[in-house]
Amino acid sequence: MDLTDILIMLLKAVVVVVLVMAIAGYSVVGERKVASWAQGRLGPNRTTIPLLGSIPVIGRILTRLGIFQLPADGAKFLFKEEPLPGHVNKFYYILAPIISFLPPMIILTVLPYGQFVKDGVMEAVALSQTDVGILFVMAVSSISVYGLILAGWAANSKFPFLGGIRASSQMISYELCIGLSLLPVFMWTGGTLDLFAVVQAQGGVLFGESIGLPKWFIIYQPLSALLYLVALFAETNRLPFDMPESETDLVGGFHTEYGAFKFGLFFVGEYAHMVVGSAIFSIVFLGGWSIPFLPLSAYPEGILGALLSVVVLAAKVIFLLFFFMWVRWTLPRFRYDQVMNLGWKVLMPLAVANLLAYMVIMAIMPGALL
Amino acid sequence: MAESADKLISVFVDGIEVKVSPGTNMIEAAHKAGVEVPHYCYHSHLSVAGNCRMCLVEMGTPGVDRNTRQPILGPDGKQVIQWMPKPTIACATNATPGLHIRTTSKIVKDCREGIMEFLLVNHPLDCPICDQAGECHLQEYATDYGRGYSRYVEDKNVKPKRTMIGPRVILDNERCILCGRCVRFCKEIAKDEVLGFTERGSHSTIACFPGKTLDNNYSLNVVDLCPVGALTSTDFRFKMRVWFLKETPSICTESSTGVNTTVWSREGVIYRITPRRNDAVNDTWMSDSGRVLYKQVAAENRSTAYAIEGRPVQAAEAVAALADTLSKAKGVAFLASGKSSVEEMYLLKKLVAAVPAGTKAVHLVPHVDKGDDFLISADRNPNTRGALLTGLVKGLESAKCESLLPMVQEGSIDTLVSLNECAGVCGLGREELKKLQYVYLGTHYCETSQYANIEVPLLTVFEKDGSFVNQQFRLQKFSQAVPGPEGVMSDRAFIFATLAKLGGKGPRNASAEAVWESMAADIPQFAGISFASIPAEGRPIDGSAFASQPFAEGKNLHFSA
Amino acid sequence: MMHDVLFYLFAAMTLAPALLLVCSRNTVNAAMLMIVSFIGAASLFALLQAYLLAVLQVMVYAGAVVVLFLFIIMLLDVGHEGRLRAALSKLVAPLAFFAALGCCSVLAILSGRGGEAPAGLEASPAASAESFGMLLFTKYQLAFELTGFLLLAAMVGVIFISRRAIPAGNRTEGKE
Amino acid sequence: MAIKVLHRKPLTLAERTYILPILSGLRITLRNMIKAPVTLEYPEEKPAIPKGYRGVPTLVKDPNGREKCVSCQLCEFVCPPKAIRITPGEIVDPANAHVEKAPKDFELNMLRCIYCGLCEEVCPEQAIVLQDIYSMNSETREEIVLHKDKLYELGGTLPDAHFKWDKKKKAADEAAHGGHH
Amino acid sequence: MLPVALNHYLIVAALLFCTGFAGVLLRRNVIVVFMCLELMLNAANIALVAFSRYNATVERPMMDGNVFVFFVITVAAAEVATGLAIIVALYRRRGTVMADDLTALKK
Known part of the structure; x- marks a missing residue:
């Protein structure tokens, strides 16, 4: 591994982080837009930037779309006074937002973003490829709960503390479901835990051209997909599962005592988490960058194909992000005991039953459906 | 009122039996039964005029057969009540045994309604402007007994407004309901006949006698007396609505009479002072000169800051400096003041005892002026008796400060502490004071305070609580109405802190309660008294031990005695 | 390196x-x-x-x-925690014992075999998930099943222990 | 009164899965997203002020430009958040001296005002009126404490129903020129 | 700096074990004692993985050590759950988690 390799890897990493952060950042604006649409409002439509905003037609359209809201919000978070309440545990108070921000960033390293075909050999567009891919993802995302717990505890006041407690038990409860709902998929793909292999298994068309369903796992295993989706909502603390935050009963939950940049880290961290979660869902259940009814080999060779595949995956991720927001502005929050009941008494047994069912299916007709 | 039980007679007010002494009028009897009879012209301390007609009630007497002089008995075996066919005025009718009064019957209600309607016919109804609004009987009775709407469609009478009938009193003729309380007050109490009725019919009005003005020192009492807003005080006029004002019971410091007063303040600003009824001291009157004493709170020469050698300091530094000065002094003279409260005098006595100096002298500066034989006595110190009772001075004669000047001149005194007294009254001038360590404690600056080494601001009577003993040896307490200047300790707290700094013995803390605990133990006349237990109308103290003292009043000045 | x-x-x-x-x-x-x-x-x-x-x-x-x-x-x-468990003086003996034990084991390890890697180490394959699975379901199947059973037992035990104890005579229906 | 116990309808199986209700909810929000917004774009588009709207309390003058307020301080008394502070004063202008009283200063703290309208309701002279001003703001705390001048400027003129200026004056003049009635 | 070999891992394991044991002895808080127990288990795990790795050859990829660690982790998880449940029960009953205060049997 020489210096150029390292530099190239660094460059790739920077590109990935910048892209994902951009998506995460704009999903903040997107969230506000979706919320306002769902509520019959306009949403952010005023913020403008001197030169860009005054371009005759485009500038106005961009302004009305709220495109410039993001830099404004970002600048606000950066330049606001950084409060450090006197009663907090300072070390953990500062550490918590960093911890909650890091896991999604780490997970980015093992996700495949597309394919790159060169001389007939298909490679993943990824920062690194490991054969324990999905396990790594789960291991790292299980760390992210510490951000919330520590924030709740370090803030040294009631509401954040309750938020922290809720976060910890909710995370533990739904992590099981995540694992169990993903297992059948990886059993199906023949034992590999590699995410790239999962995508590859989803290219092509199911049941031949006559019926014509994309060969995605959401078609094979709808229950797994549903379970994972629900658990994903819980893991990313999105409504209807935003127990740790639940602003109506806990003020702001774990981040009640946070402001300015540290709050911004939590905020962006949550959206980064959503982006990563959507990416995993797309990769595992929505065929990654596969286009319905087309085999993966339909992508052209070289950079163009790679870019196309990345764009397709990004489109799926963005749709899922929209779905996240759509659900948020539709459903009310569950009660805490309902969350726990759902996790342990509904999702867990369902996931186990689902796993057993696919075990039986695969034992009876091994490889029949692939 | 001395009422021996066997002389009392039974009166029935709306069926409630009350025992009253013979000769009590029906308003007082009803009041005793807890029933209010509305009235304008009647006043408990003035003669009865009976011209407002508001107090009309129904009365009935037990039936007696004219011929046989036997009681007429009803079917139930009880004496029949013979009700008068017409209502009578309650103020001018005295109670007789077995008298029955109805205050809620239809006739009474109709009467009151009618009277109210007549009174309001020419009343301008300018309550939004009127200063009486909020304590106006016309307002109160109109809501309680009035009709609620007007049937009068003609133009109302127009009479002069803003007539100056005296330097301190303004008359609004339109509002006057001709009750005549003011006329009677001038004649009976102030003994200065100035006011009378003039004109006829609906143009009848109050006016000064030609060539006279209402300018005696008790003129403002007519403003209090006036049940409506016809007579208003120039001083209080348009200043503040009464419903905003907080009432604080206080004592007038004008003289040793100890007139009971109410201080009316809002948010730390005093707006007026009115008399508080105390039949043993001042009935319901007070002097005009006593009413303006609140202006000393915001006076120009008011002392508001502690200073050592002219340098402004915090209270704690002043305490330390005073304690230091006292502990170093060889001979100390104290100029005590008869304006201090009993508690302060007691603490001062403790402070004197704690001073280690060899020569110690305490002087009480007398302030004697001519009394008016009514509510202003010759002794203008409100608390001369307190100084004797607490033992601050042994006798009035020995406490006079004529001896101070020679002591200063011969040098046996090197420190002078004057409390609310100007050293000048004892003949001390600039040269003498320059020689001394001079500590001036006072509410206001005086001509010698500029020579003080230590200046200490004190609080006026409105800014602190405490008690005075008046000329009748009546212990009366006053409460704090407004806060003192910022950063100024209360007089008691300051003396207490100095005492504590000197290591002297005293009460457990500076609160009035604690000082009274200590005083009740120390002083035989105060035994068993606590600050909270002093009633609003005061409490007589045994002053027989001081009978031989040469008091300035000469005689006990309670005007009714 | x-x-x-x-x-x-x-x-x-x-x-x-x-x-x-x-x-x-x-x-x-x-x-x-x-x-x-x-x-x-x-x-x-x-x-x-x-x-x-x-x-x-x-x-x-x-x-x-x-x-x-x-x-x-x-x-x-x-x-x-206000203070450590006991006065340090009481713990001198056991601590010294374990310090000695630690030292001994370190010495023993240093002096013993294993100072250098065996031949073929570099080339030997990493522990893959697949080989793990193979071993678990063949050679260690009994242990695997037992562990599963242990987990179940532990779960039941935990639920039982952490049940909120209701004092006898104070049981009310639906209070849980 | 009899108590009627209502039982909630038990959920059907489809409802109990949550999926179908959630989907129908998603459909509703989606439909909303497509619809045009119902909000006003405030600074450009102004809302229509309904009758009886309670905006910023203002002081009004009569058509002859004379103060209606006589500083009776009833509004100060009734004001629940104590936003009003009046310094009463006397009218010195001899022509109008018969009205006697007018505020020397009328202080209205808009940081405190809760727009309850009690001051308007209690005013015996109809001098304080909550009109249609709904956006009162400033850059400093001092500025938003409105004083007499500002309040009259905001309030403008409203017809006088009391005639205290003219009717009384006429009567007083007549009385002064002799003759009862 | 010595080239790292099996010994180094074993030394780390031994030190970690002793640290954990010292913690078990010294600490009063049952929860911390429990954490120290976990440290000791981890020490064993490191040793096992190291043995497994350093005894492997191309022909004979010794996986047994790793599998053993797998079991240790599993059992440790079960143990933690049970242990913490016991601590919670203890706390509810006694209001303390300090080992020194749990002396019912001494009296």
Whole structure:
């Protein structure tokens, strides 16, 4: 591994982080837009930037779309006074937002973003490829709960503390479901835990051209997909599962005592988490960058194909992000005991039953459906 | 009122039996039964005029057969009540045994309604402007007994407004309901006949006698007396609505009479002072000169800051400096003041005892002026008796400060502490004071305070609580109405802190309660008294031990005695 | 060389937090230190090419066990520990014993075999998930099943123990 | 009164899965997203002020430009958040001296005002009126404490129903020129 | 700096074990004692993985040590759950988690 390799890897990493952060950042604006649409409002439509905003037609359209809201919000978070309440545990108070921000960033390293075909050999567009891919993802995302717990505890006041407690038990409860709902998929793909292999298994068309369903796992295993989706909502603390935050009963939950940049880290961290979660869902259940009814080999060779595949995956991720927001502005929050009941008494047994069912299916007709 | 039980007679007010002494009028009897009879012209301390007609009630007497002089008995075996066919005025009718009064019957209600309607016919109804609004009987009775709407469609009478009938009193003729309380007050109490009725019919009005003005020192009492807003005080006029004002019971410091007063303040600003009824001291009157004493709170020469050698300091530094000065002094003279409260005098006595100096002298500066034989006595110190009772001075004669000047001149005194007294009254001038360590404690600056080494601001009577003993040896307490200047300790707290700094013995803390605990133990006349237990109308103290003292009043000045 | 540097780094990352944990008065600090120590151990596993174990270590310990610890710490609101368990004088003997034991084992290890890697080490394959699975379901099947049973038993036990104890005679229906 | 116990309808199986209700909810929000917004774009588009709207309390003058307020301080008394502070004063202008009283200063703290309208309701002279001003703001705390001048400027003129200026004056003049009635 | 070999891992394991044991002895807080127990288990895990790794050859990829660690982790998880449940029960009953205060049997 020489210096150029390292530099190239660094460059790739920077590109990935910048892209994902951009998506995460704009999903903040997107969230506000979706919320306002769902509520019959306009949403952010005023913020403008001197030169860009005054371009005759485009500038106005961009302004009305709220495109410039993001830099404004970002600048606000950066330049606001950084409060450090006197009663907090300072070390953990500062550490918590960093911890909650890091896991999604780490997970980015093992996700495949597309394919790159060169001389007939298909490679993943990824920062690194490991054969324990999905396990790594789960291991790292299980760390992210510490951000919330520590924030709740370090803030040294009631509401954040309750938020922290809720976060910890909710995370533990739904992590099981995540694992169990993903297992059948990886059993199906023949034992590999590699995410790239999962995508590859989803290219092509199911049941031949006559019926014509994309060969995605959401078609094979709808229950797994549903379970994972629900658990994903819980893991990313999105409504209807935003127990740790639940602003109506806990003020702001774990981040009640946070402001300015540290709050911004939590905020962006949550959206980064959503982006990563959507990416995993797309990769595992929505065929990654596969286009319905087309085999993966339909992508052209070289950079163009790679870019196309990345764009397709990004489109799926963005749709899922929209779905996240759509659900948020539709459903009310569950009660805490309902969350726990759902996790342990509904999702867990369902996931186990689902796993057993696919075990039986695969034992009876091994490889029949692939 | 001395009422021996066997002389009392039974009166029935709306069926409630009350025992009253013979000769009590029906308003007082009803009041005793807890029933209010509305009235304008009647006043408990003035003669009865009976011209407002508001107090009309129904009365009935037990039936007696004219011929046989036997009681007429009803079917139930009880004496029949013979009700008068017409209502009578309650103020001018005295109670007789077995008298029955109805205050809620239809006739009474109709009467009151009618009277109210007549009174309001020419009343301008300018309550939004009127200063009486909020304590106006016309307002109160109109809501309680009035009709609620007007049937009068003609133009109302127009009479002069803003007539100056005296330097301190303004008359609004339109509002006057001709009750005549003011006329009677001038004649009976102030003994200065100035006011009378003039004109006829609906143009009848109050006016000064030609060539006279209402300018005696008790003129403002007519403003209090006036049940409506016809007579208003120039001083209080348009200043503040009464419903905003907080009432604080206080004592007038004008003289040793100890007139009971109410201080009316809002948010730390005093707006007026009115008399508080105390039949043993001042009935319901007070002097005009006593009413303006609140202006000393915001006076120009008011002392508001502690200073050592002219340098402004915090209270704690002043305490330390005073304690230091006292502990170093060889001979100390104290100029005590008869304006201090009993508690302060007691603490001062403790402070004197704690001073280690060899020569110690305490002087009480007398302030004697001519009394008016009514509510202003010759002794203008409100608390001369307190100084004797607490033992601050042994006798009035020995406490006079004529001896101070020679002591200063011969040098046996090197420190002078004057409390609310100007050293000048004892003949001390600039040269003498320059020689001394001079500590001036006072509410206001005086001509010698500029020579003080230590200046200490004190609080006026409105800014602190405490008690005075008046000329009748009546212990009366006053409460704090407004806060003192910022950063100024209360007089008691300051003396207490100095005492504590000197290591002297005293009460457990500076609160009035604690000082009274200590005083009740120390002083035989105060035994068993606590600050909270002093009633609003005061409490007589045994002053027989001081009978031989040469008091300035000469005689006990309670005007009714 | 890289391997060596990483080893020392990870060893320090494992040991230093462990030491601090033993000294830490604050229970939450202790838990956080434990995570760091576990991640250090996981890194050592990765260094030993046991990637699956490394990930499992992070997932199970950092992801679940310490969260559970934190949850309990916060739930019980334990607070700070005033002093150590006993006077140090009482502990001199056992501590010395274990210090000696540690020294001995270190010496023994240093003096014994294993100072150098056996031949063929570099080439030997990493512990893959697949080989893990093979072993678990063949050679160690009984143990695997027993562990599963143990987990079930533990779960039932935990639910039983952590049930809120209702004093006898005070039982009300639906109060749970 | 009899108590009627209502039982919630038990959920059907489809409802109990949550999926179908959630989907129908998603459909509703989606439909909303497509619809045009119902909000006003405030600074450009102004809302229509309904009758009886309670905006910023203002002081009004009569058509002859004379103060209606006589500083009776009833509004100060009734004001629940104590936003009003009046310094009463006397009218010195001899022509109008018969009205006697007018505020020397009228202080209205808009940081405190809760727009309850009690001051308007209690005012015996109809001098304080909550009109249609709904956006009162400033850059400093001092500025938003409105004083007499500002309040009259905001309030403008409203017809006088009391005639205290003219009717009384006429009567007083007549009385002064002799003759009862 | 010695080239890292099996010994180094074993030393780390031994030190970690002793640290954990010292913690078990010294600490009063049962929760921390429990954490120290986990440290000791981890020490064993490191040793096992190291043995497994350093005894492997191309022909004979010794996985047994790793599998053993797998079991240890599993059992440790079960142990933590049970242990913490016991601590919670203890706390509910006694209001303390300090080992010194749990002396019912002494009296």
